[in-house]
Amino acid sequence: MYEAMKVFQSRERVLVKENILSEQIYTLRKRRGLTQEVVAEKLGVTPQSISRWENGQSRPDVDMLPKIAAFFDVSVDALFGYRAENLRVTEFEKNCKKCAMNWGDTIRRIERKVLKFLPPTKPLSILNVACGEGQSAIFFARNGYIVSACDTSEKNLDKAKNFSQKAGLEINFFNADILNYEIETKFDIIFADCGALQYIPPRERARVFKMFQAQTNNGGLSVLSAIIEKNFIEPAPDWDKNAYSYETAELFAYYGKDWKFELMEEIYFDCSSEGVPHHRHCMDQLIARKIV
Numbered sequence: 001m002y003e004a005m006k007v008f009q010s011r012e013r014v015l016v017k018e019n020i021l022s023e024q025i026y027t028l029r030k031r032r033g034l035t036q037e038v039v040a041e042k043l044g045v046t047p048q049s050i051s052r053w054e055n056g057q058s059r060p061d062v063d064m065l066p067k068i069a070a071f072f073d074v075s076v077d078a079l080f081g082y083r084a085e086n087l088r089v090t091e092f093e094k095n096c097k098k099c100a101m102n103w104g105d106t107i108r109r110i111e112r113k114v115l116k117f118l119p120p121t122k123p124l125s126i127l128n129v130a131c132g133e134g135q136s137a138i139f140f141a142r143n144g145y146i147v148s149a150c151d152t153s154e155k156n157l158d159k160a161k162n163f164s165q166k167a168g169l170e171i172n173f174f175n176a177d178i179l180n181y182e183i184e185t186k187f188d189i190i191f192a193d194c195g196a197l198q199y200i201p202p203r204e205r206a207r208v209f210k211m212f213q214a215q216t217n218n219g220g221l222s223v224l225s226a227i228i229e230k231n232f233i234e235p236a237p238d239w240d241k242n243a244y245s246y247e248t249a250e251l252f253a254y255y256g257k258d259w260k261f262e263l264m265e266e267i268y269f270d271c272s273s274e275g276v277p278h279h280r281h282c283m284d285q286l287i288a289r290k291i292v
Contacts, residue, residue, distance in 0.1 A: 134160025
């Protein structure tokens, strides 16, 4: 009886994982707005195979899984629903074991600009995407905003929660990867700096920025910063192999006629992040207001 129960439980776990695989393939395809026919062509299988995978009627061969994962820009683990923290270890994450904030607590110009363009004269909600150790989230909470903040790293979130608690602030921190997370609540401000945007692959950007726009309240702001690739600037010595740079003005092109550009600028700055010797970056910064 005991052995039979173990076999049943083992089979049940396999079925759960198969269901997750089916759901993940379906979700990843729909998020990209692709038909089963397009995915089938790219993977070299029939549309019927894609349909059966998504319906749980069959599953891909083991040697097909890396190909599916590569096509959707995720890991094989992600196809089976394992947490984002275990999927992508960035250079920043490797250095997050320090007790102090890796990036210090300096607040940049763009955070302060938010106070100018949408001050919290009434309750205003803000989502800080890929909040890291919480510097920006804490700044906004101290200035009266209602802050939610997400990150893929539990180590980052633990630090952020610790710093916010010491400051006596209430911030809704939660674990999420913007590539696999659907924003369901509307916010007055969506804030995503280069630490967030650099990990969005080029073919995912239109979908992510469209989601940002849809989930911003009328009159609200998108506040974005992205590192720009310039042929006259040497790549940063700490540039993460999992990161992607942007082309000049690419960030601005994702926002159209329904948005008013409050701030649109390209800046150059010196950096010595994480103890890496002095280097230089170019960054595009955008504050856009939804005017629909």
